[in-house]
Amino acid sequence: MSKISNVSRRDFLKGSGAFVLGAMVPMAATAGPGNLFPSPATDAFSPNLYLSIANDGLVTVTSHRSEMGQGIRTAIAQIVADELNADWSRVQVGQAPGDKAYGDQNTDGSQSIRLFYDILRNAGATARMMLLEAGAKHLGAPVEECFVENHQVLHINSDNRADFGELAAIAASMPVPRNVAFKNADQHRYIGKPMSHVDIDDILDGKGTYGADVRRPHMVYAVIKHPPVLGAQATTMADVSPQPGFIGIEVLEQPAGAPLFNPVGGIAVIANDTHTAMRIADGLNVEWSASENDKFDSTALSQAMRNAVNKPGDAVFDQGKIDRALSRKGKFVEAVYETPFLSHAPMEPPCAVAEIVDGHCHVWGPLQNPQGTRSDVARWLKVDESKVTVDTTLLGGAFGRKSKPDFAIEAVELARRLERPVKVIWTREDDIQHDYYHAASAQYHKAKLGRNGLPEAWLQRTAFPSISTTFAAEALKPAEFELEMGFTNIPYRVRHQRFEATGVKPGVRIGWMRSVCNIFHSFSCNVFVDEMATAARRNPIDYRLALLGKSKHRFKVPGLQPPEGHEMDIARIRNVIERVRDLSTFDKARPDGHGLGFAVHHSFRSYVATVIEASVEDGNVKVHNAWVSLDCGTYINPDTCRAQMEGAVVFGLSLAQMGEITMTDGRVNQSNFHDYPVLRMPECPDIEVDLVASTALPAGVGEPGVPPVAPALINAIYAASGNRIRSLPIKSVV
Amino acid sequence: MAHQLIINGETHEVDVADDTPLLWALRDTIGLTGTKYGCGKGLCGACTVHVGSTAVRSCQTTVASAAGKPVSTIESLRRRNPDLIAAWITHNVPQCGYCQSGQLMSAAALLSANPSPSDAEIDAAMSGNICRCGTYPRIRAAIKEVAAGGMS
Numbered sequence: 044m045s046k047i048s049n050v051s052r053r054d055f056l057k058g059s060g061a062f063v064l065g066a067m068v069p070m071a072a073t074a075g076p077g078n079l080f081p082s083p084a085t086d087a088f089s090p091n092l093y094l095s096i097a098n099d100g101l102v103t104v105t106s107h108r109s110e111m112g113q114g115i116r117t118a119i120a121q122i123v124a125d126e127l128n129a130d131w132s133r134v135q136v137g138q139a140p141g142d143k144a145y146g147d148q149n150t151d152g153s154q155s156i157r158l159f160y161d162i163l164r165n166a167g168a169t170a171r172m173m174l175l176e177a178g179a180k181h182l183g184a185p186v187e188e189c190f191v192e193n194h195q196v197l198h199i200n201s202d203n204r205a206d207f208g209e210l211a212a213i214a215a216s217m218p219v220p221r222n223v224a225f226k227n228a229d230q231h232r233y234i235g236k237p238m239s240h241v242d243i244d245d246i247l248d249g250k251g252t253y254g255a256d257v258r259r260p261h262m263v264y265a266v267i268k269h270p271p272v273l274g275a276q277a278t279t280m281a282d283v284s285p286q287p288g289f290i291g292i293e294v295l296e297q298p299a300g301a302p303l304f305n306p307v308g309g310i311a312v313i314a315n316d317t318h319t320a321m322r323i324a325d326g327l328n329v330e331w332s333a334s335e336n337d338k339f340d341s342t343a344l345s346q347a348m349r350n351a352v353n354k355p356g357d358a359v360f361d362q363g364k365i366d367r368a369l370s371r372k373g374k375f376v377e378a379v380y381e382t383p384f385l386s387h388a389p390m391e392p393p394c395a396v397a398e399i400v401d402g403h404c405h406v407w408g409p410l411q412n413p414q415g416t417r418s419d420v421a422r423w424l425k426v427d428e429s430k431v432t433v434d435t436t437l438l439g440g441a442f443g444r445k446s447k448p449d450f451a452i453e454a455v456e457l458a459r460r461l462e463r464p465v466k467v468i469w470t471r472e473d474d475i476q477h478d479y480y481h482a483a484s485a486q487y488h489k490a491k492l493g494r495n496g497l498p499e500a501w502l503q504r505t506a507f508p509s510i511s512t513t514f515a516a517e518a519l520k521p522a523e524f525e526l527e528m529g530f531t532n533i534p535y536r537v538r539h540q541r542f543e544a545t546g547v548k549p550g551v552r553i554g555w556m557r558s559v560c561n562i563f564h565s566f567s568c569n570v571f572v573d574e575m576a577t578a579a580r581r582n583p584i585d586y587r588l589a590l591l592g593k594s595k596h597r598f599k600v601p602g603l604q605p606p607e608g609h610e611m612d613i614a615r616i617r618n619v620i621e622r623v624r625d626l627s628t629f630d631k632a633r634p635d636g637h638g639l640g641f642a643v644h645h646s647f648r649s650y651v652a653t654v655i656e657a658s659v660e661d662g663n664v665k666v667h668n669a670w671v672s673l674d675c676g677t678y679i680n681p682d683t684c685r686a687q688m689e690g691a692v693v694f695g696l697s698l699a700q701m702g703e704i705t706m707t708d709g710r711v712n713q714s715n716f717h718d719y720p721v722l723r724m725p726e727c728p729d730i731e732v733d734l735v736a737s738t739a740l741p742a743g744v745g746e747p748g749v750p751p752v753a754p755a756l757i758n759a760i761y762a763a764s765g766n767r768i769r770s771l772p773i774k775s776v777v
Numbered sequence: 778m779a780h781q782l783i784i785n786g787e788t789h790e791v792d793v794a795d796d797t798p799l800l801w802a803l804r805d806t807i808g809l810t811g812t813k814y815g816c817g818k819g820l821c822g823a824c825t826v827h828v829g830s831t832a833v834r835s836c837q838t839t840v841a842s843a844a845g846k847p848v849s850t851i852e853s854l855r856r857r858n859p860d861l862i863a864a865w866i867t868h869n870v871p872q873c874g875y876c877q878s879g880q881l882m883s884a885a886a887l888l889s890a891n892p893s894p895s896d897a898e899i900d901a902a903m904s905g906n907i908c909r910c911g912t913y914p915r916i917r918a919a920i921k922e923v924a925a926g927g928m929s
Contacts, residue, residue: 390873391873689914
């Protein structure tokens with residue numbers, strides 16, 4: 044073993060005999076990435092950032108949000124093209140770099156459409172009005188006698204017409220209208236219609252460019268041996284012998300303080316191809332320094348969370364006299380629920396390419412937040428943001444992992460040191476073992492049931508390591524936004540009620556994963572309500588409807604408030620419950636050994652009710668069917684909405700049936716799909732989705748399907764077997 | 778060492794170590810990036826290609842073992858199997874799309890060996906391909922559509 048040093052330091056190059064930088068790069072690697080996505084024509088009519096029209100009439104809609112399978116590039120184009128009255132076959136979709144000019148680009152929280160529906164409609168409608176003015180001028184007709192249809196401006200009293208292409212240059216000189224009118228819903232041609240993924244041909248031909256597919260001339264490949272324990276640093280390592288394709292190593296250090304989105308450090312192996320870098324990184328013999336997380340143990344953390352919820356925590360809501368109500372005699376239901384750490388495991392592990400030319404840094408990657416990444420990179424390099432360009436590729440799945448650009452900063456740091464383009468590729472093992480984990484948790488529920496079987500008093504407690512701990516070393520308390528994910532905003536109000544929350548300190552980075560804290564809060568609350576229904580000997584759906592009451596539609600929640608217009612609406616919850624009951628024919632008898640389970644959850648401003656049919660045989664659970672009713676308000680692409688619900692069922696079943704990350708001595712025990720399994724096709728049920736037609740404000744689609752899945756399954760297993768599972772994942776059903 | 782790889786009917790000379798996985802020769806050396814890395818252990822199927830008419834995991838197939846044999850990748854699938862691609866479009870199968878080249882290559886191999894597979898045979902043949910987005914119901918439907926079309 045020897046002290047380690049960097050290839051970018053001359054002494055190391057002399058001493059190690061490693062291949063010198065500038066060694067032959069395979070020909071294919073010099074081909075360059077080409078254009079990742081279409082670029083707007085430069086001679087175009089560009090009334091705003093989101094759209095331009097070339098002189099041949101080709102419309103380029105620019106998606107400023109990241110595509111990770113949720114269909115946002117298609118949805119954005121549908122909105123703009125619809126208001127523009129464009130011909131869909133003459134629309135292409137570009138992709139914006141990270142830039143504050145576009146507004147929010149942080150593609151998480153299931154809010155792309157919620158935040159940008161009106162802005163994008165405005166972009167299309169503004170251009171339509173300017174084209175109308177241009178068309179009238181071109182045709183020599185009064186504006187009132189002209190209209191816009193299918194990429195043309197037409198004169199109402201004649202056959203005169205002009206194509207958008209002819210009008211682009213004229214439209215560019217028209218004044219921008221102050222007020223624009225949006226089309227009525229019955230005039231929509233694309234909004235609300237099922238349309239194919241705009242990138243589907245590229246994807247099916249293997250031509251879609253994901254982060255892993257970006258290549259730059261003279262690019263080298265880096266695979267990083269990350270420290271096994273968060274906070275450890277490499278101290279010594281055995282020399283790597285010179286070999287074909289190997290360029291050298293770089294030592295990366297994790298900055299002090301909270302993890303943030305900083306790289307975690309480690310040894311980067313630089314090579315002329317991925318395989319050489321992976322092979323050498325895998326065989327590196329490294330010694331690591333001690334870390335404060337060396338003793339971190341997820342089993343001990345679970346115990347700590349169980350202890351925490353078995354005693355009072357910080358009350359975040361308290362009404363009536365809960366202690367007195369619970370101390371009186373009566374019928375009680377009481378339970379503790381537990382969920383484990385989870386890893387996102389997108390099919391494309393984290394990866395990025397960075398290149399610095401003449402002081403300008405260019406990053407390409409599968410990034411959920413290119414604008415945030417641009418700021419992070421600028422801060423890292425201590426340069427102005429104008430010296431950084433961040434381009435988003437297609438994301439090969441993300442689920443929240445790729446909003447944390449630690450992997451992109453690794454590429455930037457290596458490109459800075461090596462003075463050439465670098466692609467950083469994480470192995471699957473890196474991905475599973477160095478994630479920003481979905482928090483493990485525990486909840487406690489206790490209720491006293493009244494004569495009608497409904498709770499008179501209800502105490503709920505939650506404990507989990509907060510996402511805040513990733514951003515502030517001293518943070519401990521769950522954040523308001525985490526509690527507003529299915530804890531403070533449960534839709535049930537009883538006379539005596541208290542909510543208590545406790546934070547615990549993790550030894551790993553905590554992040555947000557598809558539907559975040561809703562996963563465990565929906566799980567515990569929905570299973571507990573099922574347990575109350577059982578105690579009350581009531582049908583779970585009837586019981587739920589009775590518990591919701593016929594109360595006011597706008598339900599006031601404590602703590603963090605929803606955005607205006609998105610207050611929780613009890614009538615919409617009732618509606619999805621009744622619809623999924625009917626869709627699943629919930630009251631119809633099932634085959635022997637089969638059970639139906641139900642759950643409902645409001646998250647990301649949408650309403651989702653789910654029924655699952657499962658059977659248990661020899662302790663093995665088989666999921667046969669899932670029915671989902673979704674009310675996401677106004678929707679753009681119903682097929683995407685259905686696809687997201689289907690995917691949510693698969694994602695939810697994966698975490699309920701098999702997802703578990705554990706840590707021992709600070710190290711993650713799982714490493715790949717053999718010990719962190721996810722659902723495969725034989726385990727996938729038939730899924731039927733019901734989409735509520737609505738004129739309400741648009742709400743989330745990507746995440747809200749996930750939270751009801753695990754509790755619906757647990758409730759189905761109870762119905763099938765009488766076995767009540769309170770801890771995820773389901774290990775065995777006796 | 779130099780190997781002769783026949784990819785989608787074209788011959789490529791690649792100078793890499795014998796034990797280099799075909800996956801990385803395709804992606805890094807030849808520049809065909811439609812075949813994806815997902816796990817490196819043959820667990821996820823994202824890297825599925827055909828050697829002859831057999832679906833193999835290219836992360837577990839060495840360049841030496843594939844040399845001289847006809848290898849097909851996603852880049853040539855539309856040409857060879859337009860019906861399968863059409864069914865994928867009809868059912869709007871992909872979400873993120875990253876695993877879809879592997880899914881398609883497994884489906885194509887299944888249908889070439891068994892033009893009218895049962896539901897259980899489809900599940901079994903596709904069980905090596907993970908889709909984290911959860912497009913399984915649509916993959917099933919697309920395969921069934923092609924199978925039904927083949928019988929008529």
